[in-house]
Amino acid sequence: MAMAQSLAPSSSSAARAARPKARRAVPSRVVAGTAAATGESARRLVAAFDPAIPLASAVTPPSGWYTDPEFLQLELDRVFLRGWQAVGHVGQVKNPNDFFTGRLGNVEFVICRDANGELHAFHNVCRHHASLLACGSGQKTCFQCPYHGWTYGLDGILLKATRISGIKNFNKNDFGLIPIKVATWGPFVLARFDDSSQNTVNDVVGDEWLGSASDLLSRSGIDTTSLPHICRREYIIECNWKVFCDNYLDGGYHVPYAHGALASGLQLQSYETSTYERVSIQRCESAPPEQEDIDRLGTKATYAFVYPNFMINRYGPWMDTNLAVPLDATRCKVVFDYFLDESLLDDQNFVDRSLKDSEQVQMEDIALCEGVQRGLESAAYSVGRYAPSVEMAMHHFHCLLHDNLSG
Incomplete structure (x- = not known):
């Protein structure tokens, strides 16, 4: 009875400040799977459960909730890719240049801490031809695509696009990594796939993620970062x-x-x-x-x-x-x-x-x-x-x- 997904742990201030700020084309919301439309069978399965029936009289959700691939597609879109999700623990990104990767549905992501200690999260996909950039966990000073060598800073900015002489209408500041909102609460790393804004206050995150249970869990020692x-x-x-x-x-x-x-x-x-x-x-x-x-x-x-x-x-x-x-x-x-x-x-x-x-x-x-x-x-x-x-x-x-x- 008792975390768990395979994710990997993931630089001078003046130089960083001098870099141009990437203008990232960010989708309004990530949709898992191949279609945003919900199938009729999934809608029927949702409707088959009535939450208004008191517990003593209620029946459980139908077995299709646990067997239907279309129902899972709906869950990925409306449950997992909305709101804060636990993705790892702070020990995985304890030090500058630490990173870890993960996958949720069709979303590949990477969490990293840059040389200045700032925590970032991005879609783990090269903007050139969609290769995954990183795998597992460890330390990197940059992410270099294993396919064609495009290279990104741990702040997501495109540092080098190889062999693009002659390319037209290309501004590398438009091709940084697509960001994912990231925060921590106690020892846990959280990501939010439906909100790409980067301004996050961790106290607020706790309230959004845990609601009125936040204080109780803190008093129970669950928010401690002192347990190795x-x-x-x-x-x-x-x-x-x-x-x-x-x-x-x-x-x-x-x-x-x-x-x-x-x-x-x-x-x-x-x-x-x-x-x-x-x-x-x-x-x-x-x-x-x-x-x-x-x-x-x-x-x-x-x-x-x-x-x-x-x-x-x-x-x-x-x-x-x-x-x-x-x-x-x-x-x-x-x-x-x-x-x-x-x-x-x-x-x-x-x-x-x-x-x-x-x-x-x-x-x-x-x-x-x-x-x-x-x-x-x-x-x-x-x-x-x-x-x-x-x-x-x-x-x-x-x-x-x-x-x-x-x-």
């Missing part, structure tokens, strides 16, 4: 991205049946769920440790879901995050990032044991999610029901999706 990043693990799961989110949002319903070892460390009767504008928070007290040893779970675990696909888990000395990234209608990639209190970095036995315990939970969840996906694709299932006492966060998630998809 330990490792990243990625999983390709044979299920729709929402199946993974639903599993996270069932209020601990599945824990005693699927996670025996984890359940023994939690007081499941203390489980509580709160919902906010775009966030739901689940909390559970831990069982007293049986021995005088460092307790991985601490006294209380906090599981925060940030719509649409980002999960933050704070427990004991650990914080881990999950990012569920759709690959196609029936597959997703989930990226887990682990952060640990600095005082325990040298306790390798504790680190290894904790990561092993976490891995066991993830393997159990993957088996569950892939089994659910196969059931959703069968002819025997259409809609289900909610358990009103525990699955309120899941219903909240589905209502938010309906609102975006029908708007």
Whole structure:
């Protein structure tokens, strides 16, 4: 239960100020896929769920929400490419010249920090003939296209266009990289693909991204930047991205049946769920440790879901995050990032044991999610029901999706 997408970490002031400012031709909004128009089948699937029905009487969204490629196309356009999205953590762009890359739907992007320490994000596409510029993560002083050598500064400006003698009506200041709005909140890097303006105040971003849950998450230690990043693990799961989110949002319903070892460390009767504008928070007290040893779970675990696909888990000395990234209608990639209190970095036995315990939970969840996906694709299932006492966060998630998809 618990970030995750494969992204890579990405210069004197006087020289930078002297450069001409690129006049970038920026699309008003990035549209995923080949057509902005929504198909009739996707519209029917959206309409098949009624968020106005009270939880105790409501039925779940139809199975087509989890199997229809056209429905995923609608989600990419109206959910993932609108508003702030978590794309990585600040450790990936900690130093000048760090960069990392990622993909969301058909959008290829690169996040980088220039030599002056300023954070940038761009579409990772050369303006010449559309080659991807960078891959993975690391450090670069510039981005040079591997295809024809066009070169861009980490501020997006086109520095060199090769072999263009004789070209007419060309102004290189019009061919800088297409910018993406980028910001940070606590240890997280956020991008906004529907807004290319570059003036961002991080405090405002927190309010836009988290709403009224922002202060609560700060008090829970989730906005801290003092926890070193330990490792990243990625999983390709044979299920729709929402199946993974639903599993996270069932209020601990599945824990005693699927996670025996984890359940023994939690007081499941203390489980509580709160919902906010775009966030739901689940909390559970831990069982007293049986021995005088460092307790991985601490006294209380906090599981925060940030719509649409980002999960933050704070427990004991650990914080881990999950990012569920759709690959196609029936597959997703989930990226887990682990952060640990600095005082325990040298306790390798504790680190290894904790990561092993976490891995066991993830393997159990993957088996569950892939089994659910196969059931959703069968002819025997259409809609289900909610358990009103525990699955309120899941219903909240589905209502938010309906609102975006029908708007």
